[in-house]
Amino acid sequence: xxxxxxxxxxxKAAAGATAAVIPFANVRIPVIDVTLEEFFxxxxxxxxxxxxxxxxxxxxxxYKEKYGIDATIKTTEAREGVVWxxxxxxxxxxxxxxxxxACMRENNQSRASPTDPTKSEIQWIRVLEIEKFKxxxxxxxxxxxxxxxxxxxxxxxxxxEHYYNPEHVPEEDKFYVPIQCxxxxxxxxxxxxxxxxxxxEPDGIIVVDYNWCxxxxxCLAACxxxxxxxxxxxxxxxxxxxxxxxxxxxxxxxxxxxxxxxTFCIQRTREGRYPACVEACPxxxxxxxxxxxxxxxxxxVLEKKRVFRLKEELGTQPKFFYFMD
Amino acid sequence: xxxLIDFVITSIKVSLTGSRKYYxxxxxxxxIVLFGAFSYYYQLKYGLIITDIRDQVSWGSYIANFTFxxxxxxxxxxxxxxxxxYNYKEFKHITIFGELLAVxxxxxxxxxxxxxxxxxxxxxxxxxFTGTPNWPQSMLTWDVIVLNGYLxxxxxxxxxxxxxxxxxxxPRKWIRxxxxxSIPWAISIHTVTAFLYxxxxxxxxxxxxxxxxxxxxxxxxxxxxxxxxxxxxxRRYTCIGKPGCRLVVTDRAxxxxxxxxxxxxxxxxxxxxxxxxxxxxxxxxxxxxxxxxFFGLEHNGVTYAKLKPYMWAAITMxxxxxxxxxxxxxxxxxxxLNIACIFAFLGIWTEKGMGLIIPGFIPTPIGExxxxxxxxxxxxxxxxxxxxGFLVYTLLxxxxxxxxAEEVVHPSAKDKEMPxxx
Numbered sequence: 001x002x003x004x005x006x007x008x009x010x011x012k013a014a015a016g017a018t019a020a021v022i023p024f025a026n027v028r029i030p031v032i033d034v035t036l037e038e039f040f041x042x043x044x045x046x047x048x049x050x051x052x053x054x055x056x057x058x059x060x061x062x063y064k065e066k067y068g069i070d071a072t073i074k075t076t077e078a079r080e081g082v083v084w085x086x087x088x089x090x091x092x093x094x095x096x097x098x099x100x101x102a103c104m105r106e107n108n109q110s111r112a113s114p115t116d117p118t119k120s121e122i123q124w125i126r127v128l129e130i131e132k133f134k135x136x137x138x139x140x141x142x143x144x145x146x147x148x149x150x151x152x153x154x155x156x157x158x159x160x161e162h163y164y165n166p167e168h169v170p171e172e173d174k175f176y177v178p179i180q181c182x183x184x185x186x187x188x189x190x191x192x193x194x195x196x197x198x199x200x201e202p203d204g205i206i207v208v209d210y211n212w213c214x215x216x217x218x219c220l221a222a223c224x225x226x227x228x229x230x231x232x233x234x235x236x237x238x239x240x241x242x243x244x245x246x247x248x249x250x251x252x253x254x255x256x257x258x259x260x261x262x263t264f265c266i267q268r269t270r271e272g273r274y275p276a277c278v279e280a281c282p283x284x285x286x287x288x289x290x291x292x293x294x295x296x297x298x299x300x301v302l303e304k305k306r307v308f309r310l311k312e313e314l315g316t317q318p319k320f321f322y323f324m325d
Numbered sequence: 326x327x328x329l330i331d332f333v334i335t336s337i338k339v340s341l342t343g344s345r346k347y348y349x350x351x352x353x354x355x356x357i358v359l360f361g362a363f364s365y366y367y368q369l370k371y372g373l374i375i376t377d378i379r380d381q382v383s384w385g386s387y388i389a390n391f392t393f394x395x396x397x398x399x400x401x402x403x404x405x406x407x408x409x410x411y412n413y414k415e416f417k418h419i420t421i422f423g424e425l426l427a428v429x430x431x432x433x434x435x436x437x438x439x440x441x442x443x444x445x446x447x448x449x450x451x452x453x454f455t456g457t458p459n460w461p462q463s464m465l466t467w468d469v470i471v472l473n474g475y476l477x478x479x480x481x482x483x484x485x486x487x488x489x490x491x492x493x494x495x496p497r498k499w500i501r502x503x504x505x506x507s508i509p510w511a512i513s514i515h516t517v518t519a520f521l522y523x524x525x526x527x528x529x530x531x532x533x534x535x536x537x538x539x540x541x542x543x544x545x546x547x548x549x550x551x552x553x554x555x556x557x558x559x560r561r562y563t564c565i566g567k568p569g570c571r572l573v574v575t576d577r578a579x580x581x582x583x584x585x586x587x588x589x590x591x592x593x594x595x596x597x598x599x600x601x602x603x604x605x606x607x608x609x610x611x612x613x614x615x616x617x618x619f620f621g622l623e624h625n626g627v628t629y630a631k632l633k634p635y636m637w638a639a640i641t642m643x644x645x646x647x648x649x650x651x652x653x654x655x656x657x658x659x660x661x662l663n664i665a666c667i668f669a670f671l672g673i674w675t676e677k678g679m680g681l682i683i684p685g686f687i688p689t690p691i692g693e694x695x696x697x698x699x700x701x702x703x704x705x706x707x708x709x710x711x712x713x714g715f716l717v718y719t720l721l722x723x724x725x726x727x728x729x730a731e732e733v734v735h736p737s738a739k740d741k742e743m744p745x746x747x
Contacts, residue, residue: 031366031370032445032446039446043450043456043457046457118371118372118374157690157692158610158613160692162691162692179691188525188526188527191462191463192462192463192465192524193463194451194458194459194466194469195447195451196457196458197450212447212450213443213444213447214442214443214447214448214450215373215442215443215444216438216441216442216443217384217441220383221522221525221527221685221686223527224690225690225691226381228380230380230383231443232374232378232379233373256371256372256443257373257442258443258444311690315526
């Protein structure tokens with residue numbers, strides 16, 4: 001006890017000291033547009049509670065000035081005994097993309113600007129439209145083929161359509177596979193990051209410290225699920241579309257030049273709520289819960305259904321499962 | 326110490342004085358750098374949106390050129406190794422040109438990595454003390470170590486030897502240790518760079534064990550090819566080989582370099598062929614990027630084939646270069662030799678630059694096809710980095726030649742004989 005309070009005191013003293021050594025903390029470096037305080041900010045995991053609070057106060061002020069909103073930015077930590085898992089029923093999914101847009105509203109991704117073509121929309125969920133099966137008829141005897149020919153069927157990650165846009169979904173001969181961060185147990189993106197700016201939290205969520213990322217995009221190249229997005233420019237966010245309920249490692253507003261990704265709505269799930277995509281799904285195709293709790297939705301799916309994961313052969317061990325009824 | 330200061334001051338003076346042609350060359354490089362700096366200002370202000378790199382193809386011209394130039398830097402070893410290990414006399418005078426080329430190439434490599442960063446203001450996060458390097462997990466942290474180490478070696482070795490020549494003192498033995506270290510170190514820079522890509526299971530086009538060997542083979546073609554051209558230019562426009570000058574670049578040295586380029590080119594083509602065979606014969610879904618590269622990919626009725634003409638041109642140039650280098654008659658004729666060198670250089674620049682980086686992203690891991698083509702601003706920044714590298718190389722060469730040709734000497738050593746350098 002004594003030791004702990006002593007350490008606490010030292011931490012506080014150190015925080016005070018670092019806060020004091022940055023003179024002109026509010027001076028802005030031109031062109032790259034960062035203050036000296038931002039420039040000298042530490043890695044999230046190396047910050048004391050006081051330092052975190054200081055940064056959060058600064059961010060709140062910045063959001064107020066820039067976007068005119070009053071945000072709350074939490075740093076809620078992972079709960080003991082929780083590892084999040086996700087299960088998606090591809091038989092139920094109708095490809096309506098409501099999850100995609102609910103995710104954007106929840107997580108403050110950049111919107112497409114009506115006037116500025118350099119500001120584009122960022123989406124964390126990509127829904128693939130796949131034909132139930134395609135047959136290319138063959139000619140007997142040619143190319144070792146039978147008259148039946150070639151067939152393409154099943155969850156095919158190469159023969160699909162990302163930008164489908166029919167009048168009504170679902171279409172008769174199609175099915176849909178939404179893909180987002182699979183929250184791998186062995187995440188290649190974390191392995192390649194040169195600065196430890198992205199890591200796996202104790203509840204299994206892969207997060208990014210947006211203020212530590214150098215924007216090298218090695219993680220984009222390493223992700224087998226194309227789940228990471230880059231801020232090619234400063235995000236465009238109209239005031240009325242901003243979700244003010246934020247988490248430091250989740251949906252707080254990003255800046256240009258950094259990577260972002262799905263966090264299973266860390267700002268919601270760590271407060272006991274469902275991710276936005278789960279709530280938005282009109283057909284109940286999305287199940288979410290604690291993999292360590294036998295009573296959770298996701299564990300029940302694992303028990304009762306036949307599940308599969310994408311690209312199991314890569315050894316990434318996703319905590320995102322797909323299933324059918 | 327005062328001698329060292331004098332050496333530095335004289336070097337700066339020498340590098341900044343020259344003929345009208347010399348100034349014109351420096352000025353034109355500087356103008357290209359300024360145009361690029363102007364574009365880079367916009368990139369800093371608005372973000373990488375000014376390039377055509379996007380989430381689908383998340384690396385482009387910058388990283389492609391970086392990859393190629395690591396090879397050029399590594400290729401200096403092809404001169405250092407015969408000169409120091411096999412005591413090959415013809416290369417003694419030209420080792421310094423190779424080492425300094427490595428410096429120029431490394432300046433370009435590091436600049437390309439820096440201009441590719443989304444947050445240049447946070448670059449120190451990758452270093453110890455100022456940051457949290459993810460070492461040994463991330464190959465990029467290894468690359469920081471090997472590239473900067475190699476830059477240090479290639480500044481130290483020629484710098485020390487030139488200083489000793491300037492003050493007319495025989496170099497100490499310890500420099501040999503650094504020279505010997507620089508040989509495996511050269512191999513390491515290109516191996517680590519290959520491992521950046523080769524280790525990514527998400528990208529079947531790169532995820533192959535032949536990546537590092539192929540990188541080395543192509544580097545040892547493009548590097549010597551570039552050296553052959555540069556040495557001829559230097560020989561024409563400086564005192565080298567002229568009466569009264571102790572520096573020579575012999576034809577034999579150039580032909581030996583051509584021989585090295587030939588063998589490396591054959592090995593390179595062999596590796597490329599092995600890769601194409603393995604992927605093509607197995608014909609799994611891993612074939613798609615290669616198909617995109619050589620034939621274009623058809624997707625929902627549209628054919629995407631922007632890189633196809635470049636790739637065929639590259640392979641054609643490489644094969645022509647190999648043939649021209651293969652026959653002694655064309656290898657030892659300067660017209661055909663130069664054509665071979667230019668073709669080899671351009672062919673490899675295309676094949677292992679854009680031809681290697683872009684198809685790694687096409688299609689994306691979940692099947693989207695999105696074609697990349699650099700924007701004007703991106704091209705200007707790319708050219709500026711090249712110009713910067715050549716500017717640094719020119720200034721360094723100017724000093725090296727002036728000292729080695731005894732045009733400048735420390736006042737206290739005027740009457741002394743030039744010591745045996747290597």
